[in-house]
Amino acid sequence: MGPISATFSRLYGPRGWLVLGAVGAALFIVIPVFALAVPPGSAFHVSQYWVTLIGKIMCYAIVALAMDLIWGYAGILSLGHGLFFALGGYAMGMHLMRQIGREGQYQADLPDFMVFLDWKELPWHWSGSDQFWWAMLLVVAVPGLLAYVFGYFAFRSRVKGVYFSIITQALTFAAMLLFFRNETGFGGNNGFTDFKRILGFPIATPETRVALFAITGAMLIGTLLLGRYLVTSRFGRVLAAIRDAEQRVMFCGYNPVHYKLAVWTASAVLCGIAGALYVPQVGIINPSEMSPANSIEIAIWVAVGGRGTLAGAAVGAGLVNGAKSFFTQAFPEYWLFFLGLLFILVTLFMPNGVVGLADRLRGARRA
Amino acid sequence: MNGVALHTGSGLAAGEAALGRVASGGLDTAHGVVLYLEDISVSFDGFKALDRLSLAIDVGELRCVIGPNGAGKTTMMDVITGKTRPDAGKAFFGQTIDLARMSEAEIAQAGIGRKFQKPTIFERHTVFENLELAMKADKRVRSTLFARLASAERDRIADMLERIRLTDAADRTAGLLSHGQKQWLEIGMLLMQEPRLLLLDEPVAGMSDEETERTAELFLSLAGKHSLVVVEHDMQFIARIARTVTVLHEGAVIAEGPMGEVQNDRRVIEVYLGR
Numbered sequence: 153m154g155p156i157s158a159t160f161s162r163l164y165g166p167r168g169w170l171v172l173g174a175v176g177a178a179l180f181i182v183i184p185v186f187a188l189a190v191p192p193g194s195a196f197h198v199s200q201y202w203v204t205l206i207g208k209i210m211c212y213a214i215v216a217l218a219m220d221l222i223w224g225y226a227g228i229l230s231l232g233h234g235l236f237f238a239l240g241g242y243a244m245g246m247h248l249m250r251q252i253g254r255e256g257q258y259q260a261d262l263p264d265f266m267v268f269l270d271w272k273e274l275p276w277h278w279s280g281s282d283q284f285w286w287a288m289l290l291v292v293a294v295p296g297l298l299a300y301v302f303g304y305f306a307f308r309s310r311v312k313g314v315y316f317s318i319i320t321q322a323l324t325f326a327a328m329l330l331f332f333r334n335e336t337g338f339g340g341n342n343g344f345t346d347f348k349r350i351l352g353f354p355i356a357t358p359e360t361r362v363a364l365f366a367i368t369g370a371m372l373i374g375t376l377l378l379g380r381y382l383v384t385s386r387f388g389r390v391l392a393a394i395r396d397a398e399q400r401v402m403f404c405g406y407n408p409v410h411y412k413l414a415v416w417t418a419s420a421v422l423c424g425i426a427g428a429l430y431v432p433q434v435g436i437i438n439p440s441e442m443s444p445a446n447s448i449e450i451a452i453w454v455a456v457g458g459r460g461t462l463a464g465a466a467v468g469a470g471l472v473n474g475a476k477s478f479f480t481q482a483f484p485e486y487w488l489f490f491l492g493l494l495f496i497l498v499t500l501f502m503p504n505g506v507v508g509l510a511d512r513l514r515g516a517r518r519a
Numbered sequence: 520m521n522g523v524a525l526h527t528g529s530g531l532a533a534g535e536a537a538l539g540r541v542a543s544g545g546l547d548t549a550h551g552v553v554l555y556l557e558d559i560s561v562s563f564d565g566f567k568a569l570d571r572l573s574l575a576i577d578v579g580e581l582r583c584v585i586g587p588n589g590a591g592k593t594t595m596m597d598v599i600t601g602k603t604r605p606d607a608g609k610a611f612f613g614q615t616i617d618l619a620r621m622s623e624a625e626i627a628q629a630g631i632g633r634k635f636q637k638p639t640i641f642e643r644h645t646v647f648e649n650l651e652l653a654m655k656a657d658k659r660v661r662s663t664l665f666a667r668l669a670s671a672e673r674d675r676i677a678d679m680l681e682r683i684r685l686t687d688a689a690d691r692t693a694g695l696l697s698h699g700q701k702q703w704l705e706i707g708m709l710l711m712q713e714p715r716l717l718l719l720d721e722p723v724a725g726m727s728d729e730e731t732e733r734t735a736e737l738f739l740s741l742a743g744k745h746s747l748v749v750v751e752h753d754m755q756f757i758a759r760i761a762r763t764v765t766v767l768h769e770g771a772v773i774a775e776g777p778m779g780e781v782q783n784d785r786r787v788i789e790v791y792l793g794r
Contacts, residue, residue, distance in 0.1 A: 386666040389648055393641045400639045403600060405627035405712065406658045414660045 163380045172373065179369035184362045200361055204433055207365040209473045210372045211430040216453045216469035217375045217462060218422035223451065224460030225383050226415050227395030229313075232320030233423055234447035235327050236295035240424025241437040242331075243294055245344035246278060247287030248355070248432060252348045264346070265339045275337040284351060291428040292421050299420030300413065307409045307416075321444050328442035343438025350432050361433070368429045372466070375422055379462045382415070391415055392460075452491065456498050458505025467506055546630055546715055547614040553578045553716050553746045554599065559608035561594055561770075568594040570770035571608070576716070581742035583757050583778075584750045586767035587790060592750045593636070595767070596718050600633045601626045612716070628658065632714035636721045638701040642694030646685050646704060649693050650676045653708035675711070682737075683707040699730040706737070716746045723756050735759045766790075 164172065183206070187198040215237055222228040249263040258267040262274065280286040302323065306316060334340040353360045382388050393401045394408045401408055431437045440446070449472070457468020472494070479487040502509050546553075554576040561569040569591045576582055586592055597603035598610055601623040610618040616629055627633075641649050654672060656662070668676075680686040683703040688696065693704060702722060709717055722738075723731045731753070738747060738760050751757055757764065757778065764781045766774040774784045781787055 382664075385664055386651070387660065387663040389644060389652055390663055393644065393652055396641055396643055397639050399602075399623075399635075400641065400708075401652075402623035403627050403633050404653050404658070404708070405624050405655075406652075407622065407624040410660050 159381070160377070163377060163384065172376075176369075176373060179373075180366055184366060187362050187365075188358055200358060203358075203361050203365050205477060207361070207368050207433045208430060209470050210365075210368045211426045211433070212450075212453065212473050213466040213469040214368075214372050214375050214426035214429075215423050215450055216457065216465040217372075217379050218419040218426070219450050219454050220457075220459065220462055220465035221379055221382065221422075222415055222419045223454060224462075224465065225388060225395065226391040226412060228412060228416060229317045229451065230320045230416075230419075231317045231444070231447050231451065232322075232324035233419070233450050234444075235320075235324035235442050236299060236420040236423035237427040237430070238327075238331075238437065238439070238441035239295045239298065240291045240427030241431040241441060242338060242344070242427075243287055243290035243424070244428035244431045245347075245437040246281040246290075247284060248347040248350060249344050250278075250282040251350065252346065255348055256346070263339070263344075265334075265342065266337075269334055277337065288428075291424050295420040295424035295427075296417050300417045303413045303416040304409075307412045321447065324442050324447050325444050328439045328444075331439040331442060339438070341439060343436060344431075345436040345438075347432065347435055355432055355435070364429065364433050368433070371425060371429060376462060376466065382418075383462065387411070387414075449491070452495050452498075454505075456494065456502075456505055458507030461505070461507045464505050464507030471506065546612065546616060548578045548715075549614060551578050552576070553580075553613060554748070555609070555611040556595070556599070557609040559595075559598055559605045559610060561591075561598060561603055561605050567770050569598065569605070572767070572771055574765060574772060576746050576748060579743045579746055581738060581747045581749070581760060581762055583761040583764045584748060584767060585752070585754075585757060585764060589769075590767040591770040592767055593720060594770075596633060596720060596748075596750070599626075599718060600631060624658070627712065627714075630713070630715035631718065632709035632712045632716070633718045634702075634705050634709055634720055634722055636724065638698070638705045640693045640701055640704050640708065642692070644693055645690050646680070646693050646696070647676060647689045649704055649708055650679055650711050653711040655711065655713045679707050679711055682710075684733075698725040699727060702726060703730075703734075706734075710741075714745060716748070717741070719747065719749045719751075721751055722749060723751065723753055731756055732759075 161169075183198055183203065186196050187200070187203050190197045192199070215233060219230065219233055222230060252263065254261065256264040256267075258264055260267045262271060266274070274281075281290075306319065311319065330336055331338050331343075332341050338344075347355050349355055350360065350364075353363075383391070390401065390406055390411055393404075394406075394411055398408055427437075427441075453469040453472050454465045455468070456472055457466065458464030472491070475490070475494075476487060479490055498505065504511070552575050554574070556572060556574040559569050559572045560567065572591065572595060574595075584592055584595070594603060598605050599618060601618060601621055605619055612618050612626070612629055612631060618626055618631075621629070641652065644652070651668065651672075654675065656666070656672075677686070680689050683706065685696075685700060685704060685707070688700070693701070696704060702725065706719070706722065709719075719738075723734050726734060735756060738749065741747060749757075749760065761778045763776065764774075764778050765772055766781055766784070766787050768786075768790045773790065774781050774787045776784075
């Protein structure tokens with residue numbers, strides 16, 4: 153076994169790899185086949201609705217993993233992670249707007265909302281957005297750079313705990329207000345929508361949808377493995393040590409600022425990538441993604457799944473969002489009540505989330 | 520007084536200390552002094568925690584610092600380890616390293632280890648991992664991302680586990696240890712850093728008599744290889760290990776010398792021992 157495969161095989165035990173393999177098979181083989189090869193009339197057909205819904209939830213699961221890395225392992229609670237997700241989404245959205253070409257309502261070279269605002273040329277920050285590689289660079293660099301600069305000042309000034317959380321919340325709120333303004337050049341409160349193509353492929357065909365779905369699935373599994381590598385490395389043990397006894401870490405000769413900054417920036421970049429995958433599947437990005445409530449919801453996914461468990465965070469994102477799409481259709485008025493209740497119940501009775509509960513039940517059965 | 524302490528360290532120990540100088544990089548103890556504080560003043564909201572405190576610790580020395588509550592013992596350690604910046608005065612590690620300009624992490628890497636009053640270990644890590652994290656190594660982010668324990672490093676951790684009598688507890692969560700064991704684990708973590716100077720704040724608090732005795736033996740065996748500054752309230756323990764005792768009162772040194780001499784000092788009796 154080479155060093156890389158040896159490193160990989162250590163990440164999970166045989167059972168973990170088996171589960172991961174099964175999830176991979178479902179994402180890359182079963183669902184694509186049932187969505188594309190099985191005719192719509194059949195009972196086994198997976199409709200576009202489900203492909204999009206699961207794809208969307210997988211994007212959220214990536215965000216939950218990113219959140220768990222900083223909250224569960226480094227003890228940094230961000231209530232502004234929706235911002236990084238939205239920035240990645242906007243970077244992708246700009247490119248998709250350019251891909252519309254002259255097929256918009258006004259059949260102009262400029263995106264529709266710019267024509268509507270009577271703009272004559274693209275603002276400076278849109279230059280290069282017609283290039284896919286440039287868009288991909290922005291998806292990573294914008295959330296990463298913002299997180300790095302913000303984190304540098306916050307961590308260097310030793311801003312911690314609830315103060316840090318409140319500042320992140322303020323940050324995403326301020327960004328939302330900025331993006332709501334038409335003159336910022338991001339489509340105001342409507343944001344971007346009516347996308348037509350991605351990389352030349354029509355965006356709404358079943359094939360494109362399944363391709364986006366599979367790419368998101370690969371990204372999710374990749375994020376899980378990356379996260380698992382990080383938290384099982386010495387780096388991860390230092391992070392957890394910072395969470396539990398930061399002073400001791402400093403007096404051991406580690407500089408906590410560098411560690412926090414590294415994991416914080418990585419977490420923001422992962423959110424940006426998730427946002428970029430989300431936008432072409434859902435077909436819209438607007439400033440409401442930056443609303444404070446969205447960011448708080450991310451923390452709830454992780455709390456429900458289980459802090460500091462990675463896989464649990466992804467499961468939590470799936471459970472809460474699954475429940476959300478059920479409730480918002482069946483009892484639209486009650487969703488927020490249910491979410492609040494869920495959070496209270498989890499805090500009171502499942503401090504370690506669903507994963508903690510499962511562990512406890514397993515332990516009880518064995519005993 | 521410092522001369523007394525130097526004579527007690529053996530010639531071999533002094534040689535080892537000189538060798539260590541090269542390894543720890545940049546620590547220059549050519550004049551035999553490892554720590555040098557001069558006229559350090561620190562005040563918090565007008566309260567003078569340290570008032571022109573001066574202190575010199577020799578290479579390989581074991582120094583005990585005593586003083587009533589609020590005398591400035593912990594603040595002194597805070598200044599040495601970079602947690603508190605002095606308002607005035609100089610703090611030098613060896614001849615050249617200016618502690619007042621360095622961060623906590625930099626000071627730790629330069630070779631000063633600190634044990635807190637309340638044992639601070641990584642409670643949710645295993646005993647083994649506690650020692651692993653403390654071990655002297657490249658402590659930058661990039662190297663911890665790819666760090667693998669070499670067998671020599673495993674051996675060092677195993678040796679330390681043996682030394683602090685926690686071999687059987689290596690895989691236990693550190694939070695489950697007894698108080699005395701936690702104290703020992705913290706001392707073990709300090710030693711894994713291979714510091715030149717150890718600052719120990721009440722190291723035997725909460726220990727049984729037997730543990731205290733073993734700790735005294737450990738410290739006596741460390742002196743010579745390392746320099747130690749021990750702050751303690753347990754006078755029996757001080758009497759057991761002390762060569763030179765420094766007495767602090769209201770942020771300044773009021774007496775310094777061998778235990779017997781200090782104990783009979785009129786001012787010391789007044790402020791501390793006589794009460």
